[in-house]
Amino acid sequence: DELFGRPLDETFYEDLEETLLAADLGAGTTEAVIARLRERARAGIRTPDALRRALAEILVAILGEPAPLHLSPAPAVIVVLGVNGSGKTTTIGKLAHRFRREGRKVLLAAADTFRAAAIEQLEIWGQRAGVEVVRHAEGSDPAAVVYDAIQAMHARHVDVLIVDTAGRLHTKANLMEELRKLDRVVRREAPGAPVESLLVLDATTGQNGIAQARRFQAALPLSGIVLAKLDGTARGGIAVAIADALRLPVKLVGLGEHIDDLQPFDPRAFAEALLT
Amino acid sequence: QLQTRLGTVFTRLRGRGTLSAEDVDVALREIRLALLEADVNVKVARDFIARVREAAVGQEIWKSLNPGHQVVQIVHSELTRLLGEAHRGLVAAPKPPTVILLVGLHGTGKTTTAGKLALHLKKQGRHPLLAAADLSRPAAVRQLEIVGQRAGVPVVSPEGGEDAVALARRALARCRELPGDTLVVDSAGRLHIDEELVAELARVREAISPHYTLLVLDAMAGQDAVRMAEGFHRAVPLDGLILTKLDGDARGGAALSIVATLGRPILFIGTGERLEALEPFHPDRIASRILG
Ligand SMILES: Nc1nc2c(ncn2[C@@H]2O[C@H](COP(=O)(O)OP(=O)(O)OP(=O)(O)O)[C@@H](O)[C@H]2O)c(=O)[nH]1
Numbered sequence: 001d002e003l004f005g006r007p008l009d010e011t012f013y014e015d016l017e018e019t020l021l022a023a024d025l026g027a028g029t030t031e032a033v034i035a036r037l038r039e040r041a042r043a044g045i046r047t048p049d050a051l052r053r054a055l056a057e058i059l060v061a062i063l064g065e066p067a068p069l070h071l072s073p074a075p076a077v078i079v080v081l082g083v084n085g086s087g088k089t090t091t092i093g094k095l096a097h098r099f100r101r102e103g104r105k106v107l108l109a110a111a112d113t114f115r116a117a118a119i120e121q122l123e124i125w126g127q128r129a130g131v132e133v134v135r136h137a138e139g140s141d142p143a144a145v146v147y148d149a150i151q152a153m154h155a156r157h158v159d160v161l162i163v164d165t166a167g168r169l170h171t172k173a174n175l176m177e178e179l180r181k182l183d184r185v186v187r188r189e190a191p192g193a194p195v196e197s198l199l200v201l202d203a204t205t206g207q208n209g210i211a212q213a214r215r216f217q218a219a220l221p222l223s224g225i226v227l228a229k230l231d232g233t234a235r236g237g238i239a240v241a242i243a244d245a246l247r248l249p250v251k252l253v254g255l256g257e258h259i260d261d262l263q264p265f266d267p268r269a270f271a272e273a274l275l276t
Numbered sequence: 277q278l279q280t281r282l283g284t285v286f287t288r289l290r291g292r293g294t295l296s297a298e299d300v301d302v303a304l305r306e307i308r309l310a311l312l313e314a315d316v317n318v319k320v321a322r323d324f325i326a327r328v329r330e331a332a333v334g335q336e337i338w339k340s341l342n343p344g345h346q347v348v349q350i351v352h353s354e355l356t357r358l359l360g361e362a363h364r365g366l367v368a369a370p371k372p373p374t375v376i377l378l379v380g381l382h383g384t385g386k387t388t389t390a391g392k393l394a395l396h397l398k399k400q401g402r403h404p405l406l407a408a409a410d411l412s413r414p415a416a417v418r419q420l421e422i423v424g425q426r427a428g429v430p431v432v433s434p435e436g437g438e439d440a441v442a443l444a445r446r447a448l449a450r451c452r453e454l455p456g457d458t459l460v461v462d463s464a465g466r467l468h469i470d471e472e473l474v475a476e477l478a479r480v481r482e483a484i485s486p487h488y489t490l491l492v493l494d495a496m497a498g499q500d501a502v503r504m505a506e507g508f509h510r511a512v513p514l515d516g517l518i519l520t521k522l523d524g525d526a527r528g529g530a531a532l533s534i535v536a537t538l539g540r541p542i543l544f545i546g547t548g549e550r551l552e553a554l555e556p557f558h559p560d561r562i563a564s565r566i567l568g
């Protein structure tokens with residue numbers, strides 16, 4: 001409100017630039033947003049309220065329409081991927097809980113066979129959500145876990161299968177290839193099933209988030225982003241930069257560590273919060 | 277690459293005739309972009325650019341044969357200076373055990389780093405112990421137990437109805453009786469704005485008086501990192517940072533920003549998921565990385 005309660009001079013635009021940069025929009029997207037706001041100002045927008053609304057509209061236009069998860073016709077598969085520690089396993093626990101609440105039959109696949117106690121962690125979430133987890137021994141082939149989980153999905157008339165994968169840095173070619181392999185197994189064993197490939201992105205991520213989105217997208221077609229840890233003080237503006245660069249929609253936001261701390265992404269509310 | 281971009285900038289400027297002092301600002305805009313792209317905090321970048329301008333004007337770089345190269349030198353040396361000294365190793369407390377407390381946001385690599393530190397200390401001939409003080413994350417204790425097993429270091433895990441504070445206190449006592457000479461305490465990820473968990477951290481610190489309270493920071497952290505670090509620092513005074521996931525391509529500007537603002541050094545860097553992937557901090561290498 002401090003920003004919007006004053007005359008439209010150059011310091012206004014400088015301060016706005018600092019606000020957007022501080023929110024992790026990055027220099028490129030910030031410049032584009034300010035250029036668009038200047039156009040609107042030239043077209044006659046002058047009051048602080050109108051300015052704020054114009055700015056929110058510009059951000060919402062970049063973020064796109066609210067995008068739901070595509071889960072029908074059942075069975076659907078959701079593959080959850082992203083860099084280390086971003087919030088994948090926790091997000092899956094929350095999703096499982098939500099789907100069960102909606103009356104869907106859910107199955108989880110513990111395809112992180114690498115990290116210490118990853119399988120145990122997912123199993124605890126499975127118990128909390130009241131859903132079964134398909135798992136193998138630690139160190140086994142993740143593709144074999146996915147394969148088994150899909151057979152179980154068909155056999156047990158599951159509505160949604162959610163696959164947990166190991167965290168991986170997008171710069172590691174062998175790990176990105178492993179992800180491609182998991183995607184191939186899903187497409188081959190569940191042909192025609194709706195598949196959501198969700199990139200879980202930590203809301204505190206800076207400009208590296210763009211590289212993450214690009215490289216994961218290059219490995220397999222991403223259907224959307226889960227912006228986790230938005231309950232912190234980071235604004236998550238990297239999601240705007242990614243939408244601007246790749247048109248990749250945020251579908252869900254993580255707002256805490258509890259099982260119900262997951263909400264559909266609301267572009268307008270997000271844009272408003274960004275400007276606060 | 278910054279050097280190439282600056283080279284292009286100065287070539288274009290020279291195209292209009294001789295370079296002048298004002299042309300420095302065009303070059304400085306490129307440097308600012310590079311810093312922001314590297315997640316250097318906006319305010320830290322602004323102060324940094326002002327100092328670079330001063331040095332560039334002082335050296336009259338527009339008169340040099342290769343001003344682009346010279347500006348990069350100035351930036352690199354100023355970044356290196358800001359990042360501080362190379363880490364010379366953890367100093368053992370005069371009266372053992374040395375207590376190290378790891379803190380930070382969720383998922384930054386604390387549990388993994390605890391194991392790495394324990395292994396590093398063991399290789400140095402010390403006798404470390406690990407304390408599993410994360411009682412909230414599912415299977416966190418199990419994760420540290422596995423990591424401890426792999427490092428060949430004993431782990432103190434919660435018993436009975438112990439909370440994090442009681443566990444930490446008991447681990448310290450256990451360390452003394454074993455006898456171990458270093459206690460590495462893994463804590464739960466938490467937000468600097470979570471009053472309850474911040475208060476818990478302060479109570480843990482009170483119970484074990486760490487010689488090193490280290491903020492474990494993800495190299496890909498963005499602009500909010502300084503505010504976050506200040507929040508932690510207010511709750512438990514930080515002695516240094518461990519920067520993780522440097523095996524990726526995140527530039528690490530958030531780390532520079534925290535060092536510049538809090539005046540606390542980076543001690544170690546994490547360069548992978550294996551327990552051996554811990555290296556001492558070298559300022560010039562991180563400076564080059566931030567520059568891209
Ligand atoms: N505050 C907050 N914490 C979260 C959120 N999502 C996940 N976390 C926490 O982030 C940490 C990492 O979560 P995980 O689910 O283990 O992340 P991951 O991506 O599966 O990690 P790896 O499998 O090791 O790559 C845990 O401490 C979670 O509780 C969120 O929305 N808000």
Ligand SMILES: Nc1nc2c(ncn2[C@@H]2O[C@H](COP(=O)(O)OP(=O)(O)OP(=O)(O)O)[C@@H](O)[C@H]2O)c(=O)[nH]1
Pocket residue numbers: 084085115167169380381382383384385386387388389410413416463464465466492520521522523524545546547548549553
């Ligand atoms: N590539 C890479 N991965 C790392 C590094 N350090 C930790 N990790 C990975 O990052 C993820 C999170 O590590 P944890 O040790 O569970 O992080 P944490 O801070 O203890 O997480 P919370 O306890 O939930 O706050 C795991 O997948 C680790 O294997 C590193 O230096 N490089």
Ligand SMILES: [Mg+2]
Pocket residue numbers: 088089090112118164165166167
């Ligand atoms: Mg996981």
Ligand SMILES: [Mg+2]
Pocket residue numbers: 386387388410413416463464465
């Ligand atoms: Mg941990």
